[in-house]
Every structure is written in C-alpha cells, then in structure tokens.
Amino acid sequence: MFYLSLVLMIIGGVILSRKRRSFIGGIVFVTGSFFLLLFLLYLILDKAARISPLFESLVFMGVYGVGFLLFLGICLYFIINTHIMSTKEGRSVTAKLSAGLGLNILIVLPLTFYLVVMGTPLRWPLIVFILLFTFLLVDLIFTLLFGAYLVYSWFSQKFPIKRKVDYIIVLRSGIRSEEVPPLLKSRLDKGIEYYRKNPEARFVVSGGQGADEPVSEAYAMGKYLRSQGIPENRIILEEQSRTTLENMKFSKEKIFADWKNQEAPFIIFTTNNYHVLRGVLYAGKVGLKAEGVGAPTALYFLPTALIREFIALLIHYKWFSIGLVLLSLLFTTISFLPL
Template identity: 45%
Template sequence: MNVWVIVVGAISLLFGAYRLRQDLRDFFGAIFVSLGGLIGLGWLIIKFLEWTGKYSIIWPILLSYGGGSLIIIGTIWLLIKNTSVMESKEGRSTAGKLSLVMGVNLIFILVVSIFLYQFRGIDALHHINVILMTILMIDLTFTLLFLCYLLYSLFYQMVPIKEHMNYIIVLGAGIRSEEVTPLLRSRLDKGIRYYKKNNGVKMIVSGGQGPDEPISEAAAMKRYLLSQGIPEHDIIEENQSKTTYENMLFSKKIIEMREGDKDYSVMFTTNNYHVFRAAMYARRAGLKADGVGSPTALYFLPTAMMREFIGILSRQKVLVALICLFWIAVGWYNF
C-alpha cells in the first residue's frame, strides 16, 4: 500500500477523532474516523496476505480472489433477496426496494469495474471509459460514505451513556390505530427499562398526529406507558412534532420551561438504526442528549439504514454537490 494512502488514513483518523472529542454526534467526524479506520483495516489485510504468502500460496489466493468474490456475490444475493422478504412482511413500498437498489448498485460497480479493466487503453473507447469512470467514482464515493456511516452508527451505539437521567424522550413512530405498533412499543419498552433505573425521571413521549393517524403518537404512547404501570405524573406529552428534529426541539422547550436555568440530563430512545441520525438532530436542536436503540428485525435493517443515510444526504446538499462536481471536473480534464 502506498505510503501516502497510510498518511491520508492517519490524518483522516486524527482529524475525525479531534472533531468527535468535541461532540460524538458530529457527522463529518464520524465519516473521517470511519474512513481512517477502513484504510487501516485495508493495510492490515494486505500485510496479513504478504505475511501468509511467505509460507503458503493458498491462503492469499483464497482470501484475495475466492473469498472476495464470495463476499461480494453473497452480499448482492442477500440484498436482492431481502427485498422479497420486506414485501412479504411489510407490504409493497418504494422504501422497501432500497435493498434491491443497493444490490443492483453493487452489480453495476462490479460490471463497470471489469469493463474498464478489460478495455483500458483502447483509444476508440476512451471517451466512453472516461464517462463510465466518472460515474463509477461518484458511485463508489457515496457507497464508501454509506459504509463509513454504517460503521460509525454501530460504534456510536456501543458508547455508554450516563446512568442517571432527568428526562427520557421516546421518539414517536407512525401508528395505524390507537394502539402502538410493535416498532414503537420496542422504543417504549427500552425507555421503561431506563425509567426503572432512575428515581424521579420523567418520560417525554414525543410525536404529533399525522393525517392518517386516529390520535397523536404521544397519546398512544402515553396509553401504553400507563398500561405498563408508569405513573401519569411521570409522563409528559409532546404532541405537536412531525419530524425527528421537531421531536428534539419541542421536547427541549418543554424541559427548559420546567427546569429554567438548572442543569439537567437527557437521553432518548428510538430504534437502533435511527440512533445516530436522531442524535444529529438533537445536536442541531441544541439538545445535549445521547440515545439508545431498541432491537430491529434483521430483514428491516438494510432498508432502514439506507433510508437513514439518504435522509442525512438530503440535508448535506453542498457535500453531495461538491462530490459530484469534483469527479465531473476530473472526468472533464481527462476527456
């Protein structure tokens, strides 16, 4: 591995660590740390292959060719298969096809990479190769960003939070009746677990009423908490929010009205795939709060994580534009 790649990896890791030391919810810090970690992992794998190559020719071949191919093909198959599982359990929806999109995307990356390698240096295909390379590099950049986001999301949930809390915010999720859904119930159950560990804690159930919801999510959550033996005086309804950002912002206003200038500690509960993005919204709302995630069915995770990542990119329009413009400029220069 080129020494400059190692230098870039080290700088990325240190810069990301510096940003995360100030706030673990920093998106760019998360991306830089993950990128540095991936480069370091790549270096270790290469060194391992070099070391094993001194003693056996079989291991490097299996790991670099057979193993790599099996991992890629297996990942593609699982993502495509997951789409049919999602449809059978959750019904047909556009979001439910996101794992199919990722699987097809990996096939595209694989096919285009092979094409560019096989037909490199052919003058008659120069312009086509440059266009394909530009598209491929844009695609690879966003795929790498998604991988970095995925890795840090997993890491963020492993960071321990404070034991004593004054407030627990339970983030709402869509309901179809006056009862909470299994997904929303898992968030509430997670909140109840921490409620029982903290004396004098208040639970804020946060979620407004959508156009297709019979009552507000907050009202449905309060009913569930009461049925689980949580005293009514320990439950606070926030029933105006429509988005995760509003969940955090409106809950913060309620807490500040109750606490004034006093110090307080807050945590929130949501599903595991949503924790890091929700923490980013808490940071944006000026609410110092970390979150814990309740378990999510495995078949739901690929689609959920991709949807979360798309949601983050929708708020990072400048970053998206810069990435696209950079690779287009490189392609134009080589055209």
Template identity: 35%
Template sequence: MLIYAVNLIYLLFFLFIYLQDRRRLINGFLFFILLMLSGLSLVMLTDETGNPFLFFLLIIIAMAAALLLFTGVFIILAISFYSAVNLLRKEGRSKANLLSLLVGIGILLWLVLGMLSFKNVEINDVLSVIMLVVNTILLYLLLVFSNFILSSFIYGIYRPVLRQDYIIVLGSGLMGGNKVTPLLAGRIDRALKVYRRQADKKKSPPMLIMSGGQGGDEQIAEGEAMKQYALEQGIPEDHILVEDQSENTYENMLFSRQLIESREADMKHLRILFSTSNYHVFRAGIYARKAGLKAQGIGAKTKFYFWYNALLREYVAILAMHKKTHIVCMLILLVIVGLASLLIHHPDLVTRFI
C-alpha cells in the first residue's frame, strides 16, 4: 500500500507544480518520475491481484519499451534522412534545413565507430577512449533531449478555455517581402480558430495581436502583412492590433505585453494566448515567462518532415539558453565516467593512491 500512497502524493505534487507554471523544463523530469512510479505501482498491483488484463498490459508496455530501446537509434536515423531529403527537395538548401541531415550523418559515424571499437585493431584503445567520450556526451544530450520532449509534450496537452482576452500571433518571415508564408498562415489560422469558437459561444471575441517587425528583405512589417491576411479572412479591423517592432520571439512577447499594458489598467486577471507553430510552442512559452507575460501557447500543425528538423533546432536553442550549465554538467559527467572506467579496467592504478 505504501507505493500507492507515494504515487498518489507524488501525482498531487506534480499537478501542483505543473499547474503553477507549465513552461518549466523541470516539468518533463518530474513527469518522468511520475511515469516510473506509476509503472512500479502497476507491477505491484498486477502481482497482488493476478489480474490477466493488467498482466497483458504490462507485457505490451515491456515489449514497446524493448522495441524502442533496440530500434530507436535506427528509427531516428531513418527519420533524419527522410526529413533531410524532403527539406532539401521542397524547402531548398539553407543552414537551417541541414540539421536533420547532420544528425543522420552523426548517427552513421557513431555506429561505424562503435563497430570498429570492438574489432581487434591497433587503434582499438584509442577508439575505445574516443567512444567513451562520445557516448558520455551523447548520453547527456539524449537525457536533456528526452526531458525537452517530455516537457514539450505535457505543455502541449493544454487546451485553452474560450474566455480569452488577447491572442498574440508570432511572426515568422514573409514571402515575396509582403505576403504571409503557409507556415505563418497556419499560425494565424490557429488563432482565428479559437477566435471564432469563442465568438460562436456568444462570448466577446479576443483581441488579436499580430506581432512581427520588418526584416531587411521585407517590404512591410510582418505584423502588417498578418493583419491584411486576417482582414481577408473576415476579421473586423477593430479586433486586430499590430506590434511591428519585434525582431525575435522574446521581443514578440515583451512588446506585445507592453501593447496590452497600454490598453489595460490591470493585467492580473487577463487571459492571454499566443499562437505559433507546434514545434515552437514550448520555447515561446519560456520567452513569454522571461518577458513577464502570463500567457499559454497553442500550436499550428506543420508537415512532419519540417516539424522534425524544426524540433531539433528548438532543442539546440534550448541548449544555448543554458550553455554554460550544460558544459559544466558534461565535464562533471565525463570525469565521473572516466574515473569509473579507470577503476574497472585498471584497479591497480587506483590502489597506488590508497
């Protein structure tokens, strides 16, 4: 009974932390612990009751976990090259579109190095050291990535109530210098879906804030182009505000907050959403918090090949936010793994210092 009580208490603790602020990376780690506790509770319950349905469920979960463990790297490899080929063919060559290709090539090199390190060749010891360092770094990056995915997943569970006061739509570049791209149109359409659903409920529709400045290759500000698109979709002009100074996501949030503050005497009780692409929602939420904006996000769907590469970019950006911390953590992990390896393979060296 103790494990069930611990599981229940931890569930309540997790929900309290999660509902306090859905935009924290630690939520993914806390959710992982909840999954482990729930799995242990399921094992105990199955053992105590002998329920055949629970036993079958455990078998399915174990098989899925084993399949993912042994084939996961090959699945990621296949997805990486699928994404790369489609991106280069449909979206053109650019540095941003090469990330999934680089990940695929990196996985191939890792597999080759792994096979060579087990062969009896002269540089086996050198390769073993290289693989130890590479595997340690990859393990750390994989753990951080898994936490990012879990945090993004549970953040994406959020469904907005239809009592919003403002919806901020984040810009993402223009086509031909003055027209919204399909990607940006998706963000606007996602916001308009909430706008119309709220209006259909006979409630006051939210104000739409089109947020995006003017790039060097753009004829007008993104916010203005987004406004024109919304007008073409039948949205009244007096329901649209334009923020046309921002150059990045943080400024989208900061300047939109300032625009709202200029209209409202008190923001404490306002309900605010932001609309962006599905891969960008979690990081945009982090920037909203940094900008002092209490807002939750909704995401527009993107094509899978584009989503995967963009998700990798988001992960790299998340790493860059705390790069010093990650570098220190990796160095500490390398020292620990190195000492452990030395202790296992050369215990005589260790005894000399004791």
C-alpha cells in the first residue's frame, strides 16, 4: 500500500505540474494520499499492538467505531439531502442522485466485504460470481474516485489568484427574467470581487438568449454589473453562446478582438465551485488559457451538482473509465479463477 500510494502521488503530481487543474491528475494524487493515510493508520495499529493487547483493542475500537459512524453519517446525509433538494428545487431525476449514491454506498461496501470474507457461494457458477464481484469492485473504485474528486475540487479552489487580471469571463447559467437568479448572481459577485482588486480589468459576460428567456443572459448580467457600479466601458457582451463550450469559444473571440497589447492577457472565468474543473476542460478545448474561480453554492444543492459534474467528467474521459472497468475485470478474473 505504501509503494502504491507513492506511485499514485508521483503520477498525479507529474500530471498536475503540467496542467494545474487536471481532473485525472487531481483524483490520482488524492487517491494516492488516501492510501498513504491508510498505511499510516496501519502503522499506528501495529505500534499499538506492540505496546499492549489492551491498548491495541482500545485503538482498534476507536478507529473502527469512528469509521463506522462516519460511514453511516455520510450515507444518511446523501439520502436526507434528496428530500431537501426535492423540497427546494422540485421533484426530478437529478434530485434523487444523492439518495442513489447514499444507498449505493450503504449496500455495496458491506456486500463486497461479505463476499471477500465468505468467498464464492457454493451454488453460484464461478462466472456469475466474477461478474458480480467485478461490478462491485468497479462501483467501489468510482465511489472512491468521487471522494477524491470532492477533496481535489475543494482543495484546488483554496488558493486565490494574485496575478493582475485582464479579463473576467462570467459563464451563463439560465435566467427567467431580466433579473439574474441567485446562482448567476453568485458568479457575478465573485467576478466583482476580483474586479475591485483589478480596476483595469474588463468583464466578458457570456450567454445568449434561450427560447424561454426574455433577454440574453449577457444583457441581464450586464444590467446587474452596471447596478453594482461597474462602468459600461468595462463590460463586453457575448450574446451568442448556448453552452459552456460556446461560452469559452465566443468569449475568446471577443477578448482577442479587444486586446491591444503584445503580451497575452491573463484571463479568469467565474462559475460555481462545482463547475470549475469542467470549465477548465472546455477552455482548454478551444485553446483558451484561463484560470477558473469558483463562486459559492447553496450547501443543499452541492451534492447533486457535484455528482452530475463527476458523471460528466467520467463520460468525457471515457477511455480512462473504460480502462478502470477492464482492469477490474482482469483483477477479479485472475483472483478467483483456479490456477
């Protein structure tokens, strides 16, 4: 476990050194850190055993007691969160994502432990057991990666940008009137926070007009910025985009049409904290070098939003996801097939 943790942390560190906000690099590094913590926990238990059997029992009961309560608390939190989401946002399939994750963890982890301890049930064909165990292993791996994604997503946003900012892109999120909703307002307010430190910067408010929207999102965002004292000549409207990818593409065009200096401008974009990593991914796709800044999101909304983002990132990195599934199948097959 110690060597595995070091390998994972080195691989993740190398990826992150080349691309600061890399989804794969981040979760590989955090997963390695998690295994290192498990190894240190093992050393603590081993040291306790050398002191005295009674001390070992006390440490063992404390560690596993806290672990069990934490496990149960996390599962219950995700399940209860679905009720809160349904109350505040209405009943929908996405509102049930956090409950699905909570029930999944609650069932899969004990079932996997049971099968590891008890082995193949006598009446089950071996191929059925291999497929079932592979499914459970894949489930556990992706749950672990989701935990690593949460840690990395939180950690990557704890370092504010201190460089001089030239442009602040604000990404769309949907409107129902000319007034910006709370989610979009939080993105604009985060942009204003950076503008106050960089009064020469310009906003690029990015968002077109949907079929059910009275005005373009860029217009509504510009209106809000002016109400907060941002001068008109510091606001550039980008009113074509319908998706995050288009936000990045058309904002890039607006910025380089406006930029007059020889050196490249320093650009940031603001979105909600759960969306930053995917925003960086889309910026890279269109060749836009930009740092993402996360605006706060209501706590009840975060679990569902983060689960959706994680699924979207796994789909984008489909070969990484498929590779993990195939490796799990290979590992299970080698482990349980008779020699």
